[in-house]
Amino acid sequence: MRKTIILFIAAFPLFAFGQSTESVKVVLNAKIETSFDSSFFHPSSIKSVNVDATARIIYIQTKDTIWRYKTIDDILKVYPLYPQLVTYRTLTPIFYVDDKLINKITDAKIDKSLFTEVVFKDLGRVSYIDMLCRNIVIVDIKIFNKPNIRIRGNSLDKIENSLKTEK
Secondary structure (H helix, E strand, C coil): CHHHHHHHHHHHHHHHHCCCCCCCEEEECCCEEECCCCEECCHHHEEEEEEECCCCEEEEEECCCCCCEECHHHHHCCCCHHHHHHHHCCCEEEEEECCEECCCHHHCEEECCCEEEEEEEECCCCCCCCHHHHHEEEEEEEEECCCCCCCCCCCHHHHHHHHHHHC
């Protein structure tokens, strides 16, 4: 009990006088509330940015009155594996967009003028993780201002084969 009281007394100034951990609110085109964690803008799409520091609000005005964006579902529809992930739910996807973990995929919005590349990272063959975690697929979406052309092997075949064997 004595240790708990000492710990509380030592930590109290950090909580009482530390900086606020409230997140900054982002308002797009004066009507849509979004966040920097789930919205990805092309710099050329932004007309102006205003900051209200006291209210902790950033106002972003785009050049078009309606910001045109694509969702994670829009991006992944072109990949044959994605409908299987959604339909059969044998694999659990974890989504990253530009190295940011996306907690709620319906909130993620990516400017339509940006180019994307999707890499599926299968954890099924990793021997040092728990068996429960081996059904996880990391869906890594990279964003580029210009098209990124790459030629390489297809890792989707391995994941598709594992889905076929589990049916």
